[in-house]
Amino acid sequence: MISICNFFFGFVKFQLDRFIPNRSAMDFDYARYMLTGAAVKSESGEPCSPSKSLYRKHLAEILNINRPRILAFKNKAPPSSKNIPHSSSPIRRRKSIRQKRRIHKFPERILDAPDIIDDFYLDLLDWGSADVIAIALRNEVYLWAASDGSTVQLLSAADETGPVTSVRWAPDGRHLAVGFSNSHVQIWDTSVIRKLRTLQGGHHLRVSSLDWNKHILTSSGMDSLIINNDVRVRTHVVSTYRGHSHEVCGLRWCPSGGQLASGGNDNLVHIWSASSDQWLHRFEDHSAAVKALSWSPFQSGLLASGGGLGDERIRFWNTNTGACLSSVDTGSQVCSLLWSSHERELLSAHGFSSNQLTLWRYPSMVKMAELEGHTSRVLSMAKSPDGYKVASVAGDETLRIWDAVFATPPKGKSKDAEEGRREPFPNIPRIR
Numbered sequence: 001m002i003s004i005c006n007f008f009f010g011f012v013k014f015q016l017d018r019f020i021p022n023r024s025a026m027d028f029d030y031a032r033y034m035l036t037g038a039a040v041k042s043e044s045g046e047p048c049s050p051s052k053s054l055y056r057k058h059l060a061e062i063l064n065i066n067r068p069r070i071l072a073f074k075n076k077a078p079p080s081s082k083n084i085p086h087s088s089s090p091i092r093r094r095k096s097i098r099q100k101r102r103i104h105k106f107p108e109r110i111l112d113a114p115d116i117i118d119d120f121y122l123d124l125l126d127w128g129s130a131d132v133i134a135i136a137l138r139n140e141v142y143l144w145a146a147s148d149g150s151t152v153q154l155l156s157a158a159d160e161t162g163p164v165t166s167v168r169w170a171p172d173g174r175h176l177a178v179g180f181s182n183s184h185v186q187i188w189d190t191s192v193i194r195k196l197r198t199l200q201g202g203h204h205l206r207v208s209s210l211d212w213n214k215h216i217l218t219s220s221g222m223d224s225l226i227i228n229n230d231v232r233v234r235t236h237v238v239s240t241y242r243g244h245s246h247e248v249c250g251l252r253w254c255p256s257g258g259q260l261a262s263g264g265n266d267n268l269v270h271i272w273s274a275s276s277d278q279w280l281h282r283f284e285d286h287s288a289a290v291k292a293l294s295w296s297p298f299q300s301g302l303l304a305s306g307g308g309l310g311d312e313r314i315r316f317w318n319t320n321t322g323a324c325l326s327s328v329d330t331g332s333q334v335c336s337l338l339w340s341s342h343e344r345e346l347l348s349a350h351g352f353s354s355n356q357l358t359l360w361r362y363p364s365m366v367k368m369a370e371l372e373g374h375t376s377r378v379l380s381m382a383k384s385p386d387g388y389k390v391a392s393v394a395g396d397e398t399l400r401i402w403d404a405v406f407a408t409p410p411k412g413k414s415k416d417a418e419e420g421r422r423e424p425f426p427n428i429p430r431i432r
């Protein structure tokens with residue numbers, strides 16, 4: 001009993017205060033039993049008596065010494081019987097992860113583009129809804145059919161008219177607008193290789209950019225003017241936008257046709273209404289010329305703009321409120337921008353110093369791929385009608401066709417998402 005009292009006295013003292021060693025309160029026989037197990041023998045070499053073993057067992061139960069260990073290290077857990085896939089990512093954002101698609105980083109085709117004018121401010125390439133690429137090579141315009149690779153020369157301008165400074169397909173994929181350095185704009189019927197009419201008297205310097213809004217052909221140029229031309233009537237100039245102080249090199253109507261975005265060498269981006277001659281918003285955040293403009297196909301009022309050398313940023317705007325949503329530093333001159341038709345992805349074309357195409361995931365702006373190969377700045381880009389391929393032309397005098405840049409179109413949808421909204425193109429009177 002004395003031994004039991006000493007043990008309890010030492011235990012209570014340990015619980016109420018810090019532990020103070022006290023050999024008189026220690027039961028060395030019990031300690032040895034706990035260290036070596038029940039097979040402990042007495043000093044004489046004989047096994048412990050049954051009564052003493054029962055006593056120690058009872059004592060352990062009273063003190064709750066035999067309870068299992070909590071939050072203790074143990075051997076490595078046995079492998080699970082379920083087949084759980086290994087993932088190198090520390091966090092899984094989605095329960096089901098789609099298979100990563102393959103992005104082709106090398107061009108499907110490389111075509112010669114001799115005499116391409118290496119001028120950042122010009123728009124010399126477009127891909128029409130009839131799957132035909134139009135490209136301007138100094139005084140000439142060529143049509144390349146993506147379906148069979150055939151090429152036809154559309155026009156060859158005289159020196160006093162050329163060079164060609166801009167091209168833009170009408171929504172029907174048949175009519176092509178061509179801008180010239182002498183300030184004229186011609187409209188051609190490519191199905192019969194015939195010029196329908198010449199628009200003149202609006203601009204007095206070269207026409208740098210063109211875009212269609214149904215029957216309205218909008219042109220902009222070095223004279224800083226933006227002119228809306230109704231191609232159905234003889235007096236074609238219906239309205240003029242004034243707001244830029246330098247050459248207007250970027251011009252894009254939104255998919256609905258209600259707003260026009262313009263970018264210029266004055267580092268400004270303007271948003272115009274189709275029903276007014278006054279700009280709705282003026283964005284002054286870029287610090288270099290703005291040529292690259294692209295409207296989102298999946299979110300109304302979302303515009304991406306890219307700045308030239310000295311700015312090198314892509315900015316995103318809410319044109320309904322006029323707010324800048326975000327921006328990203330690309331590290332090189334931004335020459336052109338294209339949204340994917342089927343995914344929240346953006347493709348940018350760059351000049352000095354990388355000369356590459358970069359695919360971004362929006363809105364995180366994580367780089368998905370970089371397409372390299374051009375040895376000079378990429379001047380323009382255009383997207384195929386199905387939204388799957390991309391054409392790029394650069395100052396290295398090559399036209400490159402990139403396959404599988406954007407995600408494969410959904411099954412049963414072989415045309416661009418915007419094609420379903422096209423209207424029959426009006427007949428253009430042949431007026432010289």
